[in-house]
Amino acid sequence: MSFEILEPGLSTTVQDLGRLGYYNVGIPQGGSMDQWSAELANAVVGNTAAEAVLECTYLGPRFRTTEAAVIAISGAPVDVKVNGENREQWTRLELAAGDEVSFGFLQSGTRFYIAVRGGIDVPLVLGSRSTYSLGSLGGFKGRKLEAGDIVPVGQAPATATAGLDGIDTAMRPIFTRDQDIRVVCGLYDHRLTEAGLDTLLSSTWTLTPVADRTGLRYAGPAIEWKPRQQPFGAGSDPSNIVDAGYAVGSIQIPGGKEPIALHRDAVSGGGYAMVATVISADMDLLARNAPGTKTRFLAVTMDEALSARAELKAVRSRLWGK
Incomplete structure (x- = not known):
């Protein structure tokens, strides 16, 4: 299972809870900038909080699934489209093989998150899958995504839950000026x-x-x-x-x-x-x-x-x- 990146967006990177324990040698903790939004997306698809997600800054990617998948979009409000049809944030989206996912412009805030059941399955580097672009470390080849990348998705464990039906409005972050x-x-x-x-x-x-x-x-x-x-x-x-x-x-x-x-x-x-x-x-x-x-x-x-x-x-x- 993987995502085929057709358009990368402005800056789309793999992030998780971060790379803790190496700050003393100059390697920052990294991880999702908005940890709460990333966790909420993981909760919706039935992942643990630690699974890696895609962090999308300002302009999101366009990608195609190679197999059936379950995803959720959280964070800054953005138009979500599956095969050109509008879909909702903060809820599970069931995708078939070959479905194409794209996004409009952010309505506020700076970043939104894409979680997929099983998590983004890039190698662990110093205990984390997070991308540290300045150090070319972790994530997908140590960099933001590019057109043509094939991003692997992990296999959800047999013990994985179905996830939440959605996120109550009271739990969603507020984006204000x-x-x-x-x-x-x-x-x-x-x-x-x-x-x-x-x-x-x-x-x-x-x-x-x-x-x-x-x-x-x-x-x-x-x-x-x-x-x-x-x-x-x-x-x-x-x-x-x-x-x-x-x-x-x-x-x-x-x-x-x-x-x-x-x-x-x-x-x-x-x-x-x-x-x-x-x-x-x-x-x-x-x-x-x-x-x-x-x-x-x-x-x-x-x-x-x-x-x-x-x-x-x-x-x-x-x-x-x-």
């Missing part, structure tokens, strides 16, 4: 003046077109840094530090303007001060931002961040019946 993103301040927020920190947390930021799997850049007012004589090994700008490790979700402000929130494929360290970090519970929300989205960074405590993570874990447990 106005968002609040929760952050924990630090490690280097002390390098900002009081006014600079207030600007970061009180301003409304606009997502620029410079937004991908590595990070999302926001436009807004300049942020004031405390003057100092830069230490040996740091750059000349006040936002530079001697190299340090980056937490996933870290917010940097190179040159004192245009904050960048690092995401799934971000590098693991560098010389920019991290003034705040997006909490893990809001990383999927951050991934849904399309250019032009108005965003506010709301400071929360570590206890509040841990509570939000526990709440999200409980929701996932209900989805998977664990």
Whole structure:
């Protein structure tokens, strides 16, 4: 069983839950940018949460099935067509051999996901099937899909369930052009003046077109840094530090303007001060931002961040019946 890629879309890659445990040697966690949407698609077709899916950015692929298949489409709202006929997201789609699947333009958001019963069956690399394009690692030959690719689909185990009949509206992610993103301040927020920190947390930021799997850049007012004589090994700008490790979700402000929130494929360290970090519970929300989205960074405590993570874990447990 496989998908024959007729048109690849703008950037279609294989992703799963990510490649954890190698960030210390410079390999990012990767995985689906919007993990919740990917999990919902897997739940619909009867997969586990860990099965690999196709992540489609802005413009989706056109593909043909070689055998009968069960798929589901989740994530950003998009027109779905099977053999030219409109079909629905968030529900199981039964395909026959030779059926052709295509997509229209996104109505909002940035990415949607295609799950297939049995999962996308590319080789495991360091424990994950996720594509890390910058390192040509994992996924389908370490890259985004191209026309003519034959993407293998795994065999669903005999114990696989039929999956969910659909996803209740209350469980589906919301795609909006106005968002609040929760952050924990630090490690280097002390390098900002009081006014600079207030600007970061009180301003409304606009997502620029410079937004991908590595990070999302926001436009807004300049942020004031405390003057100092830069230490040996740091750059000349006040936002530079001697190299340090980056937490996933870290917010940097190179040159004192245009904050960048690092995401799934971000590098693991560098010389920019991290003034705040997006909490893990809001990383999927951050991934849904399309250019032009108005965003506010709301400071929360570590206890509040841990509570939000526990709440999200409980929701996932209900989805998977664990």
